[in-house]
Amino acid sequence: MSPSPQSSSPAVPALAKVRLSIDCMGGDHGPSVTLPACQSFLAAHPEAELILVGRADDLAPAASWPRTKVVAATEVVEMDDPIEVALRRKKDSSMRVAISQAKPDASGEAAAQACVSAGNTGALMAVSRYLLKTLDGIDRPAIAAVMPNKMGNYTTVLDLGANVDCTAEHLLQFAVMGSALVSAVDGKENPSVGLLNIGEEEIKGNEAIKRAGELLRAVATAGHMNFRGNVEGNDIFKGEVDIVVCDGFVGNVALKTSEGLASLIAQFLKQEFKRTPLTMLAGLLAKPVLNRLASRLDHRRYSGGALLGLRGLVFKAHGSSDAFAFEQAMNRAYDAARHGLLTRVHDRIVDTLAAMPPVTDDAPAPTAAASTA
Amino acid sequence: MSPSPQSSSPAVPALAKVRLSIDCMGGDHGPSVTLPACQSFLAAHPEAELILVGRADDLAPAASWPRTKVVAATEVVEMDDPIEVALRRKKDSSMRVAISQAKPDASGEAAAQACVSAGNTGALMAVSRYLLKTLDGIDRPAIAAVMPNKMGNYTTVLDLGANVDCTAEHLLQFAVMGSALVSAVDGKENPSVGLLNIGEEEIKGNEAIKRAGELLRAVATAGHMNFRGNVEGNDIFKGEVDIVVCDGFVGNVALKTSEGLASLIAQFLKQEFKRTPLTMLAGLLAKPVLNRLASRLDHRRYSGGALLGLRGLVFKAHGSSDAFAFEQAMNRAYDAARHGLLTRVHDRIVDTLAAMPPVTDDAPAPTAAASTA
Numbered sequence: 001m002s003p004s005p006q007s008s009s010p011a012v013p014a015l016a017k018v019r020l021s022i023d024c025m026g027g028d029h030g031p032s033v034t035l036p037a038c039q040s041f042l043a044a045h046p047e048a049e050l051i052l053v054g055r056a057d058d059l060a061p062a063a064s065w066p067r068t069k070v071v072a073a074t075e076v077v078e079m080d081d082p083i084e085v086a087l088r089r090k091k092d093s094s095m096r097v098a099i100s101q102a103k104p105d106a107s108g109e110a111a112a113q114a115c116v117s118a119g120n121t122g123a124l125m126a127v128s129r130y131l132l133k134t135l136d137g138i139d140r141p142a143i144a145a146v147m148p149n150k151m152g153n154y155t156t157v158l159d160l161g162a163n164v165d166c167t168a169e170h171l172l173q174f175a176v177m178g179s180a181l182v183s184a185v186d187g188k189e190n191p192s193v194g195l196l197n198i199g200e201e202e203i204k205g206n207e208a209i210k211r212a213g214e215l216l217r218a219v220a221t222a223g224h225m226n227f228r229g230n231v232e233g234n235d236i237f238k239g240e241v242d243i244v245v246c247d248g249f250v251g252n253v254a255l256k257t258s259e260g261l262a263s264l265i266a267q268f269l270k271q272e273f274k275r276t277p278l279t280m281l282a283g284l285l286a287k288p289v290l291n292r293l294a295s296r297l298d299h300r301r302y303s304g305g306a307l308l309g310l311r312g313l314v315f316k317a318h319g320s321s322d323a324f325a326f327e328q329a330m331n332r333a334y335d336a337a338r339h340g341l342l343t344r345v346h347d348r349i350v351d352t353l354a355a356m357p358p359v360t361d362d363a364p365a366p367t368a369a370a371s372t373a
Numbered sequence: 374m375s376p377s378p379q380s381s382s383p384a385v386p387a388l389a390k391v392r393l394s395i396d397c398m399g400g401d402h403g404p405s406v407t408l409p410a411c412q413s414f415l416a417a418h419p420e421a422e423l424i425l426v427g428r429a430d431d432l433a434p435a436a437s438w439p440r441t442k443v444v445a446a447t448e449v450v451e452m453d454d455p456i457e458v459a460l461r462r463k464k465d466s467s468m469r470v471a472i473s474q475a476k477p478d479a480s481g482e483a484a485a486q487a488c489v490s491a492g493n494t495g496a497l498m499a500v501s502r503y504l505l506k507t508l509d510g511i512d513r514p515a516i517a518a519v520m521p522n523k524m525g526n527y528t529t530v531l532d533l534g535a536n537v538d539c540t541a542e543h544l545l546q547f548a549v550m551g552s553a554l555v556s557a558v559d560g561k562e563n564p565s566v567g568l569l570n571i572g573e574e575e576i577k578g579n580e581a582i583k584r585a586g587e588l589l590r591a592v593a594t595a596g597h598m599n600f601r602g603n604v605e606g607n608d609i610f611k612g613e614v615d616i617v618v619c620d621g622f623v624g625n626v627a628l629k630t631s632e633g634l635a636s637l638i639a640q641f642l643k644q645e646f647k648r649t650p651l652t653m654l655a656g657l658l659a660k661p662v663l664n665r666l667a668s669r670l671d672h673r674r675y676s677g678g679a680l681l682g683l684r685g686l687v688f689k690a691h692g693s694s695d696a697f698a699f700e701q702a703m704n705r706a707y708d709a710a711r712h713g714l715l716t717r718v719h720d721r722i723v724d725t726l727a728a729m730p731p732v733t734d735d736a737p738a739p740t741a742a743a744s745t746a
Contacts, residue, residue: 149637198622234629249571252567261633263607268666285659
């Protein structure tokens with residue numbers, strides 16, 4: 001147990017100046033989306049600077065922009081490129097060059113404090129991991145994103161697909177990284193964490209989950225995490241915890257299942273409101289409400305998944321982002337960089353490791369088969 | 374490989390007479406819900422018979438019903454009773470006695486061909502498993518239920534929580550049992566099966582999933598399963614496959630996540646339609662559409678989870694079932710029994726085992742840790 005009762009995230013003073021590096025070629029739409037997003041971002045943040053990375057021709061319009069530097073890259077990682085192509089063949093891709101701008105040198109300084117790309121997730125994670133390396137104390141980087149909740153706010157969920165088999169220690173690290181992210185981006189110094197499990201009393205989680213619960217409780221007892229215990233799938237949307245931690249397989253299924261149900265409901269409403277003249281009138285009158293629902297569920301508002309656990313900040317915009325969504329991702333990257341997300345993750349990991357119960361060899365294997373019915 | 378190219382489920386002739394045993398005390402509402410459901414069920418099925426199990430006083434109204442036998446049981450498994458209490462202490466519970474009615478004797482005959490209960494899932498599975506035992510070739514019973522899809526139909530998903538760590542062989546068995554269920558209840562002789570995975574090419578599933586895919590492909594090649602490959606969470610709602618197979622942890626999270634999102638959307642619409650006089654008018658006009666949406670998503674229509682893999686049929690109604698929902702579960706149990714679900718599972722398992730590739734010892738451990746990012 002750690003002797004320190006304080007919160008593990010003392011407020012980090014906000015940086016006065018932040019520079020973002022932008023993969024302008026990534027995503028389904030490339031510069032036609034990223035350039036307008038950058039222009040709007042620059043107007044909204046008079047102190048921010050940008051490094052735009054991409055093909056020289058495509059970026060010519062940005063040559064005269066204020067607080068902007070253009071860095072040429074000759075190649076583009078396509079949305080369906082295998083990881084190997086992004087990693088080993090396209091060494092002058094806009095994605096790779098943009099990430100490399102966010103890599104700190106020996107003194108801890110980097111050209112950019114965070115990188116944003118709408119490029120394909122697998123490639124982005126692989127190249128980021130290769131170039132930036134993982135932070136001390138982190139075994140696996142994770143992808144975090146947010147989902148809307150009943151509080152009119154959003155819940156941060158991680159991991160969403162980077163890791164398909166996680167040990168208890170990995171889940172603990174995700175909780176640490178998620179806490180650091182929410183404290184940096186949302187300004188909550190002590191955000192609450194839930195561990196995704198299957199809730200009915202008689203059906204307990206698997207061994208990795210149970211052990212993760214023990215680790216999280218130990219760290220919470222030592223005052224280094226606001227751990228609220230197990231949560232279930234429906235709790236993601238309740239908003240009673242700020243962060244939901246799970247392995248990447250489960251997180252990805254939860255995310256995709258939600259997208260599928262939202263799409264089913266949208267299709268159903270569209271069909272039903274078209275059925276008769278009366279329902280068409282009703283649909284017309286209900287339009288403002290339905291639009292607000294669409295906006296509430298709109299993944300664009302929640303764009304900006306964070307790749308956490310690396311020695312540099314990388315944010316991922318949705319591949320299908322329009323300029324609005326891409327700018328949202330830039331905003332999140334900007335907030336994270338300005339409020340010292342890297343330092344926060346580092347500090348929290350140090351505190352957490354100090355509070356960890358000693359590892360015992362008789363702990364059950366994290367993924368031992370166990371039926372509980 | 375099996376030499377047989379035929380479908381593994383030759384049509385089983387429908388039984389002329391089916392008797393269901395009903396746990397009348399189970400669920401949040403007990404006899405006030407189960408008795409009206411039984412009465413309505415008897416009226417709708419002039420050839421069906423019922424065995425009603427519960428406290429004699431509570432079941433007195435049913436004494437004069439046609440085609441109905443009342444069996445007294447003095448105890449009740451409460452919704453929050455631990456499994457141990459249901460299993461070892463309450464030996465004369467309505468749940469236990471109702472299940473025992475569906476236990477075949479040495480000649481294969483049982484008092485009832487299926488049992489229906491709205492009692493707590495963990496207890497129901499544990500007592501069913503204890504009394505009925507698992508079928509040959511099945512290692513783990515599973516819970517299957519249905520979720521609505523875009524085809525205006527529903528998708529059967531299993532396992533939904535009985536097993537938190539599954540091997541590839543377990544997942545294969547779930548696929549077999551799910552196929553048998555859909556063929557019996559929905560009359561599709563060769564229903565399609567998808568394996569729930571995380572879809573992006575660069576992020577592969579864990580070892581158990583990958584090996585399950587191999588097994589399923591081998592069985593499909595031998596003509597014993599209509600396997601369509603991997604599906605993602607959103608595919609549950611597309612309706613392009615009849616059955617989605619996953620481990621119980623993932624299935625439970627997918628189910629609960631869907632319930633959570635549906636609830637978020639319902640709450641949002643309720644609030645928004647109340648905001649102004651105009652939206653209230655819109656809400657009034659949109660009411661028929663919103664009611665149809667609610668009905669489409671209504672879990673009561675999908676009531677009737679099946680406990681599969683046992684030597685007897687047990688169906689689970691939602692704990693909060695009203696009479697309508699409980700009767701839906703009875704209908705599903707009735708269809709399953711009438712169309713020989715037990716025989717179908719048995720036949721399919723035999724065919725599947727014959728088509729299985731030989732087990733090799735160098736197969737990777739089913740849950741070995743593997744990062745794929």
